[in-house]
Amino acid sequence: MNIMKFTGKTIAVCFAACIAAAALSACGDKKTDDADEQVDAQGMEMQDLEMKPASEAEVLEVLAFLPDPVATVYGEPIARKEITDELVSQGIPLEIYKRIGEERLRQEMNTHIERTVKHRVVFRLAEKAGFKPSPEFVINEMKEEFEGLPKEVQEEFEADLKEQGLSLEDDMKQFAQNVEVQEAAALRKYIHTTFLDKAKKEVSDADVKKEYEDHIAELTTPEGISVAHILIQSDNDEDDADAKAEIDAIYEELLKDPSQFGKLAQEKSDCPSGKADEGKLPAFDRTGMRLDGSGAMIKDFVDAAFSIEKPGQITKPVKTAYGYHIIKLLEKIPEEVTPLEKIKDNITEYLAAEKAQNELNKVLDDEIAKNVKINDFAPAKKAPAAE
Numbered sequence: 001m002n003i004m005k006f007t008g009k010t011i012a013v014c015f016a017a018c019i020a021a022a023a024l025s026a027c028g029d030k031k032t033d034d035a036d037e038q039v040d041a042q043g044m045e046m047q048d049l050e051m052k053p054a055s056e057a058e059v060l061e062v063l064a065f066l067p068d069p070v071a072t073v074y075g076e077p078i079a080r081k082e083i084t085d086e087l088v089s090q091g092i093p094l095e096i097y098k099r100i101g102e103e104r105l106r107q108e109m110n111t112h113i114e115r116t117v118k119h120r121v122v123f124r125l126a127e128k129a130g131f132k133p134s135p136e137f138v139i140n141e142m143k144e145e146f147e148g149l150p151k152e153v154q155e156e157f158e159a160d161l162k163e164q165g166l167s168l169e170d171d172m173k174q175f176a177q178n179v180e181v182q183e184a185a186a187l188r189k190y191i192h193t194t195f196l197d198k199a200k201k202e203v204s205d206a207d208v209k210k211e212y213e214d215h216i217a218e219l220t221t222p223e224g225i226s227v228a229h230i231l232i233q234s235d236n237d238e239d240d241a242d243a244k245a246e247i248d249a250i251y252e253e254l255l256k257d258p259s260q261f262g263k264l265a266q267e268k269s270d271c272p273s274g275k276a277d278e279g280k281l282p283a284f285d286r287t288g289m290r291l292d293g294s295g296a297m298i299k300d301f302v303d304a305a306f307s308i309e310k311p312g313q314i315t316k317p318v319k320t321a322y323g324y325h326i327i328k329l330l331e332k333i334p335e336e337v338t339p340l341e342k343i344k345d346n347i348t349e350y351l352a353a354e355k356a357q358n359e360l361n362k363v364l365d366d367e368i369a370k371n372v373k374i375n376d377f378a379p380a381k382k383a384p385a386a387e
Contacts, residue, residue: 051093059084062097065106067375070113073120074371083113106377113374121367122360123183126190133182139172141185195356203351211347212340219343224291224333227305228279230264231271234323247317247324254314254326261314261328270323283333291333301325 054062063084069077097105131137146154146168161171175181212219230250234243250264265279273279281297282290286306288297297305304318308329315327 051095053091054088054094054097056084056088058094059088059097062094062105063087063109065102065378066109067377069375071117071372071374073117074124076120078113078116078120083109083116110377117368117372117374118364121364121372122187122190125363125367126186129190129194131186131190131193133179133186135173135176135182137189138176138182138185141189142172142175191356191360195360196352199352199355199359200348202355203348207351208344208347209340211351212343216337219338221291221333221336221338222285222287223335224283224285225305225308225329226283226331226333227281227308228261228265228273228277228328228330229271229281229301230261230269230274230279230326231322232268232324233270234319243324244317247326251314251317251326258312258314279328280330283331298322301327305329 063080066080066083068080070080070083071078100108126132146157149157158168161168166174230247232243232247232250234240246268250268253264254261262278265274268274269279271279273281282292282294284290284297284302284305286302288299288302290296298320300318300320304315304325305327308315308327311329311331313329315325318325318327
């Protein structure tokens with residue numbers, strides 16, 4: 001549930017990621033030469049950018065538009081310094097703030113302050129309901145969760161701790177000292193007890209069935225096949241004649257003795273699958289997509305493979321961009337729809353979480369309307385008029 005993200009340092013980390021992401025967006029016209037290279041906004045380390053983190057004075061100047069306090073929650077102010085201190089601690093370079101621009105920075109700050117407010121509100125609600133963070137609370141929750149694990153998992157966990165010279169009790173006590181863990185445990189218990197447990201009881205079999213039927217396409221594994229192949233690579237026209245002669249010779253051998261396919265794949269194939277698994281490849285569907293989601297096959301290969309009628313049969317040599325293949329059909333895999341009973345619990349959990357989140361949002365909206373005042377930002381600076 002999204003609300004579980006609203007804990008202490010997590011808020012600051014999330015905002016640091018948003019700031020970096022916004023900077024990347026501002027520099028969107030600078031494209032990398034490597035199309036596969038992806039930039040993780042949260043992982044934009046200061047040393048990678050070769051920039052110094054913004055000082056406290058620089059952050060204060062950049063965020064001068066923030067009022068003080070930024071908001072009041074249940075009569076208690078959230079000081080501007082609390083927000084700026086969080087950002088200083090994240091070490092975001094001044095250049096990143098500049099790249100974003102004031103308008104986008106105002107948007108990100110507004111989102112950040114709203115998250116901070118929601119955290120304060122839900123935390124107050126949890127405390128009023130009797131879920132107060134403490135080491136004892138965390139330990140009790142951990143014990144309850146541990147006792148719900150299978151016996152073999154408990155024993156394995158305790159054995160690992162013993163190797164580190166720790167007992168289960170010592171480990172729990174040490175973990176429970178973390179203030180953020182205490183807050184997260186209290187909030188989790190409050191949300192489960194007050195919203196999620198109730199929502200689970202409200203999810204009917206009819207609700208589950210409808211969700212299942214609405215997403216039946218996503219729960220269907222398409223028809224596919226499993227094949228093995230022998231590949232003789234041909235990288236250019238000069239190699240082509242030799243590659244064709246070699247694959248034809250292998251094909252003649254297989255016509256005489258089809259049982260030699262695995263052995264010849266190990267000895268002759270230029271594909272790593274030959275030595276690794278007698279030429280066997282991951283199963284794929286008619287579009288070429290691998291059923292395990294690991295990638296796709298090229299069309300020429302897929303068309304040839306699906307032309308084989310019966311398991312055990314092989315194709316004549318087939319030319320693709322990689323060279324020449326002989327393909328053997330191992331298995332035809334029929335289309336399969338995941339049975340409802342197999343995923344009923346997962347769907348119930350999903351629908352319950354959705355209901356609980358909606359109910360929690362209503363409670364938060366009501367509390368915020370009654371007990372929160374978020375102060376408006378100062379007007380944005382206007383660009384100087386052209387002379």
